[in-house]
Amino acid sequence: MKMVALRDMTRDELEQKRREMLEELFNLNMRKTMKELDNPLKLRTLRRDIARIETLLSEDKLNIRKIVEAPVSILDQAKAKSSSGPAEKSE
Template identity: 55%
Template sequence: MKVFELREKSREELKDLLDGLYKEIFNLKFRRGAQELPNPLRLRTLRRDIARIKTVLREDELGIRKLLEPKKTKVKSKKKG
């Protein structure tokens, strides 16, 4: 996952993504204790993705870089007449 992709997401999307990554890393660690993992490098990439997301969230908190606001769609009203 690239940083510019993360900056395009909203704060809620990033937090949901972070929760999912934590769950996935927990499952991989649990399976690692029971059996050999098919892709052990996946743990490293998950940890790095978590660090990237936390960095983007912290940058937004400190005001270093703002996250993009979710795009609002404008509703076009039909004019009669």
């Protein structure tokens, strides 16, 4: 994956993608030990993609570069306003 595409993802998306890639890497390593791996280059590209994601997550953690937050829709904003409004007193 390109860094540009990764930078457009939110933190949750990056963490989910990282988990998926780690699971795929585990499966590919198992296939490699059983000599059933068709494309050995896939291991290298997968490891590098995982490193890119971890770099972005650590940059955000160290406040070097912030990860884009999920856009808040108009409906979510309306729900937040209605639920956080002051309660009216009835006399």
